[in-house]
Each structure stands twice: as C-alpha cells, then as structure tokens.
Amino acid sequence: MNYIVIDLEFNGRQHYDIYPMEIIEIGAVKLNEQMEIIETFQSFIRPKFPLNRFALQFCGITKETLLKSIPFEAVIKKFKKFCDTDYKLISWGASDFFTLMVDCKVNHVHTEWITTQLLDLTRHFDGGLQQALEDHGLQFIGQSHSALDDALNAALLLKLKPGIVSDINYFTPDPVKICTGGIKKWILMSLDNAIVNDQMLSWDDFLKDRNSQKYIAIMNLADHEIRMVQNLFMKFAQMKYGRKTKKILYA
Incomplete structure (x- = not known):
C-alpha cells in the first residue's frame, strides 16, 4: 500500500459568494510502506x-498561470493514475477532502477513487503545519501555500509518526454538507433580509431566487439533494420565524 499526502489550494472567497471555493492547485507526495518518498505530483487547475x-x-x-492550466477533470485523471490502485489519502486538515468531493460533484467526476480511508493529520499534531514542524525540530521547506511544498512538509510529519497510517478513525464525508454547505449562508442572508423588510420568505420563493437556482445548477443537485437544501431552509426558517409558521413557509 502507498500513502498519498495531498494538499490543495483554493480559489477562495474573501466575502460570501454563491460560487464554490474551487480547487486551483493540487500537490501530493507518495510514500511507500517504509515511509520513503517515491514520487510527487503537482498541477494547477483552470478555474x-x-x-x-x-x-x-x-x-x-x-x-495567467491558471488560465493556461488544464481543467479539473483532466487533472483528476492524471492524479488517479499517480495514486495507482492501493492507497490511503492523507491531508493536513479534513477540509481538503470535503472540497475535493464538492469539486468532483461540480465537475461530474465520479468519486469512487476517493478511498474511504481518509486520514486527517491534524488529529495527531497540535497547532498549524508550521507550528507542528517547529515543535518537532523541523523547519518549513519551500513556500507556504504552495500545494506541493505543503504536502512535502506534511509528509515529513507523517514520517515522524508512521503509526498514523494504522489509525482507523477515518474522515467520513457528509453528503448533506457536501450538497448544502455552499448555500447555508445564502439561506440565512435571505431569511434575515425578509425579516428586515417585514416579510416571510417561503421555500418556493427562495427556490425561485436567482442565486438559489444558480447554486442548484452549479452543484448539479438531483431532486433528493434539493430536498436536503429544503430541509436546511426549513430548519433555519423555523429558528427565525418560529414553529407556527410551518404551513406558510411551504406555501
């Protein structure tokens, strides 16, 4: 078995946006069972x-670098080949796994290759990546927030505690959070805006909203996944308006 230490960089949002925080760079380090680094992977992704x-x-x-890069689907095809067939995915923080699942959904990429054996290194170290390195007498190598450099430094920590790969406390992606995470704040903002205007926002009206429709299209949500969004909307609406408004909210 090989161990793939992965790091991702994102097209993050300084302020809330209905667009997902898509991956713009993947860096990874492959280690064998002797904890030897045998191969590396790096690719930018065209957003x-x-x-x-x-x-x-x-x-x-x-x-310019990103606009000349290849799209997500092509990068994942290369990355799957790099991973081979028998491996565990390891990252510094579970958010990388979550965002990887979201981007696969956005780009119609199947996720069967994302092994169920997902290990989060932050469960085994204190502080951030640089702090963990310093705590163990190591210096950060390369440039911070370079995906490959971050993955290489995380791999150094893994080599210090090789027993981590035997941990069975795997990260488990939540399909509800994958489908609703990006619209959660928009639901709250929409409900608050309705309250400010002395109105009550129904699910049907929220669903007709331009941003809601855009999110559903971007995330390729199926009917049962839209119901996940509806359940979250109802939960927040009842918190804002009270339980007596349930019939109105469905109107």
Missing part, C-alpha cells in the same frame, strides 16, 4: 468560476 484576487495573492499564483 470554471471568477477568479478571486485575494486568493491568488494568498497562494502566490498568477491569473
């Missing part, structure tokens, strides 16, 4: 959605 200048500055990536 589908508007670029965030804040994210580019944060990651040190230029717009």
